[in-house]
Amino acid sequence: MDKNIFRIKKFIALFLAISLALAGCSQVTVQNSSNSTSNKEKSQANNVSATGSGNLEVHFIDVGQGSSTLIESNGHYMLIDGGDSKYASRVVSYLDDEDARKLDYVIATHYDADHLNGVVGALEAYDADVVIAPDYKAESKIYQSFTRVMKEKGIKITYPETGKKYKIGDAEFTILAPNDTHYDDANDYSVAIKLVNGNNTFILTGDAEIESEYEMLETGIDLSCDVYLAGHHGSRYSSSEAFLQAMQPESVVISAGKNNKYGHPSDEAMARINAMGCDVYRTDQLGDIIATSDGKNIKFNVKKSFGGSKKKKNSTTKTKGEFIGNVNSKKFHEKDCGSVPDEENRVYFNTADEAESAGYEPCGNCKPE
Numbered sequence: 001m002d003k004n005i006f007r008i009k010k011f012i013a014l015f016l017a018i019s020l021a022l023a024g025c026s027q028v029t030v031q032n033s034s035n036s037t038s039n040k041e042k043s044q045a046n047n048v049s050a051t052g053s054g055n056l057e058v059h060f061i062d063v064g065q066g067s068s069t070l071i072e073s074n075g076h077y078m079l080i081d082g083g084d085s086k087y088a089s090r091v092v093s094y095l096d097d098e099d100a101r102k103l104d105y106v107i108a109t110h111y112d113a114d115h116l117n118g119v120v121g122a123l124e125a126y127d128a129d130v131v132i133a134p135d136y137k138a139e140s141k142i143y144q145s146f147t148r149v150m151k152e153k154g155i156k157i158t159y160p161e162t163g164k165k166y167k168i169g170d171a172e173f174t175i176l177a178p179n180d181t182h183y184d185d186a187n188d189y190s191v192a193i194k195l196v197n198g199n200n201t202f203i204l205t206g207d208a209e210i211e212s213e214y215e216m217l218e219t220g221i222d223l224s225c226d227v228y229l230a231g232h233h234g235s236r237y238s239s240s241e242a243f244l245q246a247m248q249p250e251s252v253v254i255s256a257g258k259n260n261k262y263g264h265p266s267d268e269a270m271a272r273i274n275a276m277g278c279d280v281y282r283t284d285q286l287g288d289i290i291a292t293s294d295g296k297n298i299k300f301n302v303k304k305s306f307g308g309s310k311k312k313k314n315s316t317t318k319t320k321g322e323f324i325g326n327v328n329s330k331k332f333h334e335k336d337c338g339s340v341p342d343e344e345n346r347v348y349f350n351t352a353d354e355a356e357s358a359g360y361e362p363c364g365n366c367k368p369e
């Protein structure tokens with residue numbers, strides 16, 4: 001990513017982090033105006049009454065370096081992304097095995113190839129009622145294929161509206177993002193959803209990064225969840241501290257390829273996730289991951305990944321919380337410095353560089369570096 005964009009993102013993120021800290025983190029009042037209409041509107045796919053076992057299956061399909069999730073409730077199906085070209089046929093046959101030959105919903109979170117290829121494959125192979133995808137254009141072959149298959153099938157894109165709810169079988173999902181109409185980074189256009197089955201909640205954010213995460217926080221929608229599919233394959237630009245704090249996920253799933261060239265999942269994101277004590281499930285270690293919810297409990301088909309982080313035990317890399325800034329004095333400290341501020345005046349940094357580029361000065365006593 002362009003370094004300037006990253007700088008800007010960091011600035012926005014820090015500004016928001018500070019505003020949230022000053023607001024006491026509890027009252028975020030921005031409400032999306034579409035909320036009022038959304039409850040009344042039912043998707044076209046909802047003619048079937050909600051009966052049945054109430055089981056919800058969420059399949060995090062192993063598509064190497066990419067993402068693809070199949071959701072099933074009471075015979076109703078939704079596909080979110082479909083992985084890269086190498087895995088498109090695997091996704092199509094996975095859907096066939098699961099009897100998902102008619103999809104109530106397809107979500108193309110955004111138009112990057114590692115998400116979109118299998119969506120095109122699935123749309124070519126099967127019928128879909130509602131296709132939700134973001135409102136921007138990409139200049140790629142796979143995007144052209146996407147618009148072509150949509151035309152051929154006579155499907156119009158349903159653009160995401162934050163707060164809008166859709167029923168899928170006995171479950172329901174709400175659109176969380178995107179919340180803006182222009183982003184510098186295509187990943188931030190990602191359609192994010194909150195999927196609810198009884199008392200169980202899943203949050204999936206595509207490749208949304210910190211900018212979109214803060215916008216989701218600003219909507220005021222309750223983000224607490226049981227399972228979170230780590231944004232952008234566990235990139236360090238996603239799964240920010242504030243977003244994780246709002247979600248408090250019990251389990252985090254990471255969809256990434258073995259030894260992928262991007263280094264997903266990043267040590268930074270893993271440190272933030274591990275610091276919250278989440279169970280971690282990684283497709284690069286476990287293959288397909290299936291979470292089944294009965295409305296009260298969630299069971300996984302695999303044992304959790306051991307040591308979610310790639311980091312060795314004796315690593316000297318600093319983790320989240322090593323640097324604590326004081327939003328009033330604009331000084332930052334080592335975690336164990338005697339001068340760290342009260343919780344409500346803190347902002348956390350992963351590195352001293354990060355703190356300094358945010359305009360914080362090192363404390364003269366602990367000399368953080």
Ligand SMILES: [Zn+2]
Pocket residue numbers: 066067112114115207232233
């Ligand atoms: Zn991706």
Ligand SMILES: [Zn+2]
Pocket residue numbers: 110112186187207
């Ligand atoms: Zn992406």
